[in-house]
Structure formats: structure tokens, C-alpha cells
Amino acid sequence: MHQDAQPPLDVETGRVRGIYDAMAPRYDRMIAVAERLLFRDGRQWACAQATGRVLEVAVGTGRNLACYPADVDLTGVELSPSMLAQAQARAQALHRSSTCDSATPST
Numbered sequence: 001m002h003q004d005a006q007p008p009l010d011v012e013t014g015r016v017r018g019i020y021d022a023m024a025p026r027y028d029r030m031i032a033v034a035e036r037l038l039f040r041d042g043r044q045w046a047c048a049q050a051t052g053r054v055l056e057v058a059v060g061t062g063r064n065l066a067c068y069p070a071d072v073d074l075t076g077v078e079l080s081p082s083m084l085a086q087a088q089a090r091a092q093a094l095h096r097s098s099t100c101d102s103a104t105p106s107t
Contacts, residue, residue, distance in 0.1 A: 024082035062087030077103040
């Protein structure tokens with residue numbers, strides 16, 4: 001492979017998926033610090049602006065789910081199965097009818 005060449009997309013996708021799968025168990029704790037210091041109520045504000053049908057790309061662990069208005073028809077997609085499982089559990093715990101699904105097609 002040439003020095004400046006990019007790895008094949010499926011290789012890079014697998015690498016990134018692995019990083020987020022490994023980070024999933026501690027992601028919420030890690031981001032909470034940065035969120036308090038940098039974003040304050042930005043998550044709540046941004047989600048409160050949503051109306052109608054919403055697609056959240058990279059839904060992660062579903063931290064935004066509680067912030068969306070109840071009447072939003074929300075679909076979240078995620079590359080990492082471990083992050084997605086947490087988002088699905090969070091949606092169920094919040095009694096949201098949100099759809100959270102894999103961002104990669106089944107083979």
C-alpha cells in the first residue's frame with residue numbers, strides 16, 4: 001500500500017467499531033466530565049429543537065434519548081454493537097418507541 005493510501009473502508013470501519021466497542025462500558029462516565037465542563041446544557045437545548053421525524057447518526061449509548069421531546073419520531077443508528085445495545089436498553093428504560101439499529105448492513 002502506498003504511504004498516502006487509505007486502508008480499505010471495511011478495514012477502517014472495523015477498526016473504529018473496535019475502538020467504540022471497547023470504550024462502550026465506560027463511555028458515559030468519560031463524556032460526562034467533558035459535557036459538564038464544555039457543553040453544559042447544550043445536549044438538552046439541541047435535542048429540544050427537534051420536531052417530527054429525526055435520524056440521529058452515531059446514537060452512541062443513547063445519551064440524547066431523554067432530551068428529545070416525547071412527540072419526536074426518533075431513529076438512531078450506531079456502528080458499534082456495544083454502544084447500540086446500551087442505546088436500545090436506554091430507550092426501553094425511558095419507554096421511548098425510538099428505533100436504534102446498526103449503522104452497517106447485515107451480510
